[in-house]
Amino acid sequence: MHKLIRSPFCAAGLLCLVTSTAFGAQVLAPDTDEADLVPTGKGWGERAYPAPPRVNAAGHGAKPSSNGIFYHGGPVLLGATHAYYIWYGNWSGNSATTILSNLASSIGGSPYFAINTTYYDGSNTHVTNAVNYAGSTTDNYSQGTALSDAAVQSVVASAINSGRVPKDTNAVYFVLTSADVNETSGFCTQYCGWHTHGTIAGSDIKYSFVGNPDRCPSACEAQTTSPSGNAGADGMASIIAHELEEAVTDPDLNAWYDRRGQENADKCAWTFGTTSTASNGSQYNMVLGGSQYLIQQNWVNASGGYCALSYP
Ligand SMILES: [Zn+2]
Numbered sequence: 001m002h003k004l005i006r007s008p009f010c011a012a013g014l015l016c017l018v019t020s021t022a023f024g025a026q027v028l029a030p031d032t033d034e035a036d037l038v039p040t041g042k043g044w045g046e047r048a049y050p051a052p053p054r055v056n057a058a059g060h061g062a063k064p065s066s067n068g069i070f071y072h073g074g075p076v077l078l079g080a081t082h083a084y085y086i087w088y089g090n091w092s093g094n095s096a097t098t099i100l101s102n103l104a105s106s107i108g109g110s111p112y113f114a115i116n117t118t119y120y121d122g123s124n125t126h127v128t129n130a131v132n133y134a135g136s137t138t139d140n141y142s143q144g145t146a147l148s149d150a151a152v153q154s155v156v157a158s159a160i161n162s163g164r165v166p167k168d169t170n171a172v173y174f175v176l177t178s179a180d181v182n183e184t185s186g187f188c189t190q191y192c193g194w195h196t197h198g199t200i201a202g203s204d205i206k207y208s209f210v211g212n213p214d215r216c217p218s219a220c221e222a223q224t225t226s227p228s229g230n231a232g233a234d235g236m237a238s239i240i241a242h243e244l245e246e247a248v249t250d251p252d253l254n255a256w257y258d259r260r261g262q263e264n265a266d267k268c269a270w271t272f273g274t275t276s277t278a279s280n281g282s283q284y285n286m287v288l289g290g291s292q293y294l295i296q297q298n299w300v301n302a303s304g305g306y307c308a309l310s311y312p
Helices: 096-106 113-118 149-161 231-249
Strands: 002-004 018-020 037-039 045-047 081-088 131-139 171-177 193-200 203-211 286-288 291-293 298-300 306-308
Touching: 081 096, 081 149, 081 231, 096 131, 096 231, 096 286, 096 291, 113 231, 113 298, 131 149, 149 171, 149 193, 149 203, 171 231, 193 231, 203 231, 231 291, 231 298
Parallel strands: 081 131, 081 171, 171 203
Antiparallel strands: 002 018, 037 045, 193 203, 286 291, 298 306
């Protein structure tokens, strides 16, 4: 089974690390009342003083949600979410550019992304099952090969400020780094990817870091033989999906998360549901845009809450 290893620091908002031994069920710790943590965007929570209130959205009754995840009053991304890729470092000759562009073009409208429509804002407006792959650009190591969190934001700011991608507040910008690039706050040791938001050109911009897990296959790749034959790209696909659905339902880290500070995808990280065997012997669990992917499950905010690959 997949084992989710949590460091003592690993409680809610980065995608925490795992080692994989096989596919199967994962035992999740019970969602206890003992702590109120807020997301960091990196897959673990941190304590907030005072604890933020759990908010009952209009139209959803006076009782708190019993789905194991709670609304905290912040915005969600509404309408079609735009995805932008910033290919950082050296991606020449790497099929990841095709594999991951197909993912961004195809995930919207899928039964899988429909899970996010179970999330809503304070006006009871639900997330839409729509994602537009709105553009991409490249960055030739402008911040070197060892990126801090601040350097990742600089990569996004540079792409926007130079006009290589538009400034778009209904978007998630993904900084995708080649395997020779490290993220020094804990890529491969504390997380495989993360999402957050920041002020860029005067606007609240949502962005995500996803590194190439060929740098650390045992930590961030579910399998080293993958459906497309590019294990790094296939590993990134699952992490991009995870960060995208968290960024849509918790873009400013103040909307949907549980008492441990875990966002929707955190609650299902490294679980894959029912898989099929591809022609090369690898596992996949969905077909998007005609290509096979192995994507981790997401948390359904309905019927008591559960991990799934599709909704309803
Ligand atoms: Zn996460």
